[in-house]
Amino acid sequence: MAGNIIEITGAPFVYDGALVPLLDDVSRRVDTMRQGGRLSADTLRHLFGFFRIKNIYHSNAIEGNQLDLGETRLVVEQGLTITGKSLRDQAEARSLAQALDYLETLARMDRPVVQSDVRQIHKLILTGIDDREAGNYRNVEVKISGSSYAPPMPEEIPPQMTDFSDWIRASTETVNERDAIVIACAAHAWFAQIHPFIDGNGRTARILMNLILMRNRYPIAIISKEERTRYYDALEESQAANLSPFIHLVYESVLESLEAYEHAAEERRRQGEWIEAIADRLGAPERARLVNEYEIWSRAMDLFQEHFRVISENLYDAAEGFYQVYFKEFGNLDLDKYLALRGGQSTKRTWFFRIDFVRGDRSARYLFFFGFASYSMQDRAPVTLHIAREEPPGSFYYKRLRDIPTSDAPSFSEVGYDIQSERFIYINSSEDIREANVELIARQFITEIVQQFGA
Secondary structure, three states: OOOOEEEOOOOOOEEEHHHHHHHHHHHHHHHHHHOOOOOOHHHHHHHHHHHHHHHHHHHHHHOOOOOOHHHHHHHHHHOOOOOOOOHHHHHHHHHHHHHHHHHHHHHHOOOOOOHHHHHHHHHHHHOOOOOOOOOOOOOOOOOOOOOOOOOOOHHHHHHHHHHHHHHHHHHHHHOOHHHHHHHHHHHHHHHHHHOOOOOOHHHHHHHHHHHHHHHOOOOOOOOOHHHHHHHHHHHHHHOOOEOHHHHHHHHHHHHHHHHHHHHHHHHHHHHHHHHHHHHHHOOHHHHHHHHHHHHHHHHHHHHHHHHHHHHHHHHHHHHOOOOEEEEEEOOOOOHHHHHHHHOOOOOOOOEEEEEEEEEOOEEEEEEEEEEEOOHHHOOOOOEEEEEEEEOOOOOOOEEEHHHOOHHHOOOEEEEEEEOOOOEEEEEEOOOOEEEEOHHHHHHHHHHHHHHHHOO
16 A cells, blocks of 8 residues: 555544545535535436436345346336346345435434444345344354455354444544545445345445435445446455555545536536526516416426326226336426426426336336427427337337327327417327317327227
8 A cells, every 4th residue: 555544543444645635626526516505406306316226226236136227217116026037136126225215314314323223224125035134133154255354253243333333423423524435435344344244234334335425415426336346356455454445446436426416516507597697688577477477387287297197097996907007207397497498498307207008028108208399389388298108118218209100109299288278289190289178188198008008
């Protein structure tokens, strides 16, 4: 190890002082992100959702889980059971999702992390997989595959976990934000050395690491399955007290997450500047008119979504297992994004809701998202809902219905709301604009999907 050696107070590790400038830079960038509320609640919600699924997928994949990212999303977000895939792998995805929910709860609490929290995290990870061992320290000797390190004997675990937990408690009470990555890495490595459970130690350790990061308002570190070998080699090195390789790996992972936050904040800033520029050119009466227009439009969209949700749920109940129908909402468009689209400015993350039809091993997923109005709709509805279908099924790539042959898709692909006439309008397969009430549109669309999907 080169350079100045730094000891980690109270923990059996040291690291290379050459890492300090890197850690200081991340700390500075994190502090900048915290200031001024640079990310909206809606943007943060999307980021948390993205990182949650990515975290579940990679953390389980490191341990040998065979679900891919799309399958993990289906199991966790849709509650589906995937034919032909290991039931244990699917249970691991669901259980880790519950543990991450608990992680978010702990991250918001204003108290130190204690030993019972660690055991509860582990209990959630193994619930439905090995209920007898969930949350209980092992009572047998174990060996770590591929490692020369020998974990402590069962009788040594309680006192070692007490020492570790006392250090965790003190560290989460007094940690300097600049040292968050170091403390998070030390917690992971120390816990991995004790290896207190028969199974689930790695997933528990990674949650503990991210809990400390989140407590200090850092983005989480997601160790990807592609870095599995480097990850294990770094942990092997930590058994000789050298934490430097592991700190560097986690630093890079935090940096990757931080860059995603910074990108989202920059997009938000650019859009905000554009909105402010437009607002400066408008007088107060015009701004008030646009806000009123948005409120009317937003209520109409909420009504539209509600009709689709109710029909989807009723169809699910009536199908009696022949079909499975799932409705997933993503939130209405906020005022800034509405004005951006209305003014011809592109914006991201405009998903409104999705309806999934599943029958055996077949699926059809329809996504409703906001966008610019087609030329023929612009005069009546400047911001419209576009409809896309997952093509091919299971790919999570969506193709607009207007680009799919009408013989293989519902007869309309774009819906708007005409505030002047207080009517919903849509473009049919003949490119004509038609008016209809929302119930008729919803019923017609669902009926056409069922007819085509059930053929």
